[in-house]
Amino acid sequence: MAYEGLDFYDIESQLSEEEVMVRDMVRDWVDEEVIPNIEEACRDGRFPEEWGKALGEMGVLGMTIDEKYGCAGMSYVAYGLVCQELERGDSGLRSFASVQGSLAMFPISAFGSEEQKMHYLPQMASGEWIGCFGLTEPDYGSNPGDMITRAVEDGDEYVLNGAKMWITNGTVADVAIVWAKLDGVIRGFIVEKDDVGFSAPEMTGKHSLKASVTSELVFQDCRIPKDRILPNVKGLKGPFSCLNNARYGISWGAIGSAQACFHSAKEYALSRIQFEHPIASYQLVQNKLAWMLREITKGQLLALHLGRKKDDGSWFPEQISLAKMNNVDMALEIARMARDIHGANGILDEYPIMRHMANLESVKTYEGTHDIHNLIIGRWITGIQAFTRTV
Amino acid sequence: MGFQSKGCTLRGTGDKMTEIAVLVKRVPDTNAQILVSGDRVDLSAVKWVMSPYDEFALEAAMLHKEAKGGNVTAITLGNADCDKVLKDAKAVGVDRIIRVWDDSWSELDSNQAQSALANVIRDLGINIVYCGKSAADTGAGSTGPGVAERLGWASASNIIGLEFEDTGVEAMVPAATGNARTGVSLPAVISCDKGFCKPRKPNVKGIMMAKRAQVEVMSSDIPSSSVNIISHSPPPKKAPGQTFEGASEVPRVVAALRNDANVI
Numbered sequence: 178m179a180y181e182g183l184d185f186y187d188i189e190s191q192l193s194e195e196e197v198m199v200r201d202m203v204r205d206w207v208d209e210e211v212i213p214n215i216e217e218a219c220r221d222g223r224f225p226e227e228w229g230k231a232l233g234e235m236g237v238l239g240m241t242i243d244e245k246y247g248c249a250g251m252s253y254v255a256y257g258l259v260c261q262e263l264e265r266g267d268s269g270l271r272s273f274a275s276v277q278g279s280l281a282m283f284p285i286s287a288f289g290s291e292e293q294k295m296h297y298l299p300q301m302a303s304g305e306w307i308g309c310f311g312l313t314e315p316d317y318g319s320n321p322g323d324m325i326t327r328a329v330e331d332g333d334e335y336v337l338n339g340a341k342m343w344i345t346n347g348t349v350a351d352v353a354i355v356w357a358k359l360d361g362v363i364r365g366f367i368v369e370k371d372d373v374g375f376s377a378p379e380m381t382g383k384h385s386l387k388a389s390v391t392s393e394l395v396f397q398d399c400r401i402p403k404d405r406i407l408p409n410v411k412g413l414k415g416p417f418s419c420l421n422n423a424r425y426g427i428s429w430g431a432i433g434s435a436q437a438c439f440h441s442a443k444e445y446a447l448s449r450i451q452f453e454h455p456i457a458s459y460q461l462v463q464n465k466l467a468w469m470l471r472e473i474t475k476g477q478l479l480a481l482h483l484g485r486k487k488d489d490g491s492w493f494p495e496q497i498s499l500a501k502m503n504n505v506d507m508a509l510e511i512a513r514m515a516r517d518i519h520g521a522n523g524i525l526d527e528y529p530i531m532r533h534m535a536n537l538e539s540v541k542t543y544e545g546t547h548d549i550h551n552l553i554i555g556r557w558i559t560g561i562q563a564f565t566r567t568v
Numbered sequence: 569m570g571f572q573s574k575g576c577t578l579r580g581t582g583d584k585m586t587e588i589a590v591l592v593k594r595v596p597d598t599n600a601q602i603l604v605s606g607d608r609v610d611l612s613a614v615k616w617v618m619s620p621y622d623e624f625a626l627e628a629a630m631l632h633k634e635a636k637g638g639n640v641t642a643i644t645l646g647n648a649d650c651d652k653v654l655k656d657a658k659a660v661g662v663d664r665i666i667r668v669w670d671d672s673w674s675e676l677d678s679n680q681a682q683s684a685l686a687n688v689i690r691d692l693g694i695n696i697v698y699c700g701k702s703a704a705d706t707g708a709g710s711t712g713p714g715v716a717e718r719l720g721w722a723s724a725s726n727i728i729g730l731e732f733e734d735t736g737v738e739a740m741v742p743a744a745t746g747n748a749r750t751g752v753s754l755p756a757v758i759s760c761d762k763g764f765c766k767p768r769k770p771n772v773k774g775i776m777m778a779k780r781a782q783v784e785v786m787s788s789d790i791p792s793s794s795v796n797i798i799s800h801s802p803p804p805k806k807a808p809g810q811t812f813e814g815a816s817e818v819p820r821v822v823a824a825l826r827n828d829a830n831v832i
């Protein structure tokens with residue numbers, strides 16, 4: 178039977194016809210292509226290339242960007258719904274789409290020159306070119322402002338030196354958006370896979386996001402032409418604006434993971450007989466299911482309201498921090514609770530639970546850790562930043 | 569309320585473009601649970617979708633256009649609630665979407681529906697009509713042949729294979745002793761079974777096109793109704809299943825499969 182999302186508060190009534198159509202398009206694709214193949218992809222530790230192409234064909238890569246650049250110019254709510262359905266399949270799949278759309282295409286569209294936009298965006302929207310986003314370094318995760326990677330001017334070129342780590346899609350990327358300091362100021366650079374002095378070895382041994390490629394980016398006197406700098410942004414505002422978009426998408430994505438776990442837990446609880454009755458008939462189990470439904474419903478309302486604010490431009494970044502933090506937190510708790518309801522079966526790859534749980538550990542950390550989002554909100558409440566001791 | 573035919577568009581060469589139509593119907597999702605309250609089916613809570621066979625008809629129409637050129641017009645019959653199936657068709661690339669309705673109509677019987685569709689199809693200058701072999705709600709299967717009959721056109725039903733020719737199509741249809749390859753000249757109505765093609769999926773750009781597309785509403789003269797529904801009733805409940813446990817039950821299971829179920 179076709180998957181029906183949990184929609185306790187009839188969120189669907191608040192969606193436009195085309196938002197529902199986009200959601201259903203991705204929902205069907207995830208059911209047909211992703212869910213039957215995801216465990217194998219995880220076992221092999223690879224992101225199926227054809228999924229990237231399919232996302233391009235569906236037109237969901239960078240889907241909020243202007244149609245002029247081969248994108249769809251759709252609403253942020255539609256983008257959120259896409260993230261939700263993709264992450265119901267797997268967080269690694271949603272990560273691919275987030276990185277491509279929000280972290281690689283968005284900075285080109287927001288801060289790039291017209292030539293850069295015309296050159297890169299249509300190819301990236303179609304999935305022909307894959308992008309990645311290099312901000313984190315081995316020694317600078319939560320505080321990217323202190324990054325070491327540097328660019329210096331040399332005639333018609335910039336020369337980059339340094340290393341990035343934990344970069345989603347790095348090894349498979351054709352285009353890397355790299356944040357590096359030029360004269361002490363953070364700037365964005367477009368590095369292409371064949372640029373001299375650039376390499377992107379894959380990181381292995383992950384127990385989480387196994388169907389997503391994670392890489393180092395290494396720059397050893399990497400030379401790029403001068404027209405590859407993003408001309409229209411300076412400082413941390415550049416990477417942080419990208420992160421705002423991706424974090425927004427994650428707040429929806431986490432609902433997808435939570436839904437997958439809830440769905441599985443509900444079905445399992447109804448069919449598993451212990452002490453002569455389905456475990457769903459016991460109050461303790463019902464309490465768990467009721468808690469899951471409650472948290473998912475709150476998360477949906479939060480994401481939808483934030484989406485409408487993204488669309489009318491009335492949002493501020495702390496609202497995104499709250500949504501990312503809350504929804505990933507609830508999804509992780511739901512995954513753990515769902516694992517518990519499945520008993521021993523919960524650890525098997527026959528069920529999606531353990532995979533979602535392990536994935537969500539990464540999702541909790543990347544795009545600003547849970548703690549960092551608390552600090553962002555704490556600063557908003559008190560006016561005092563608590564990231565470092567020098568206040 | 570009358571309606572105006574736009575006739576056919578002409579190509580630069582003066583050749584008439586093939587005007588292709590596909591009939592699509594809004595039906596309850598085939599997974600939906602159907603309730604009968606009072607003596608009428610209660611559809612207030614069901615999810616609505618394009619009838620599954622119509623998806624194959626839509627794909628056939630798109631393939632026809634890709635093979636031989638022309639325009640594809642998706643046509644549905646119903647009130648404004650049915651616009652969604654037309655938008656779904658637009659999202660996969662049809663050129664024009666038309667809803668046949670008149671606010672003075674309520675539920676039409678098959679004779680009325682087929683007459684209304686046939687009139688519109690004739691006035692639009694359509695050369696070939698694709699439709700599903702039956703709709704998932706009534707399962708009657710009369711629309712395709714019925715429309716062809718009223719138009720006096722050729723008709724091929726339940727087709728399971730299709731090739732496009734310059735002056736018609738070659739359709740594979742089930743026959744008493746296998747399948748028959750049948751040449752059909754235009755104008756014609758082709759009703760489609762599933763499986764011979766893979767219905768294409770929409771993409772975001774198509775969905776945006778659909779969002780902007782206008783549904784054209786057309787009306788037509790219809791005959792008066794000659795049948796009326798007296799009541800609906802649910803199908804009889806299935807008998808409960810039987811459970812067998814343990815190796816000692818094997819002979820009983822075998823006997824039941826052989827004698828009662830007739831499957832071995």
Ligand SMILES: Cc1cc2nc3c(=O)[nH]c(=O)nc-3n(C[C@H](O)[C@H](O)[C@H](O)COP(=O)(O)OP(=O)(O)OC[C@H]3O[C@@H](n4cnc5c(N)ncnc54)[C@H](O)[C@@H]3O)c2cc1C
Nearest residue numbers: 310311312313318319343344345539542543544546548564
């Ligand atoms: C699978 C995966 C994919 C990723 N993809 C990308 C990518 O594509 N591009 C990219 O640039 N990065 C990527 N990252 C990196 C990610 O953004 C960082 O891991 C994240 O920012 C945290 O940095 P860190 O791992 O260095 O942890 P740290 O910053 O070292 O944090 C460790 C712990 O200390 C806490 N902490 C840190 N500072 C404070 C403080 N001031 N007060 C209180 N607690 C604090 C943190 O909350 C955390 O609990 C990815 C990470 C993973 C796991």
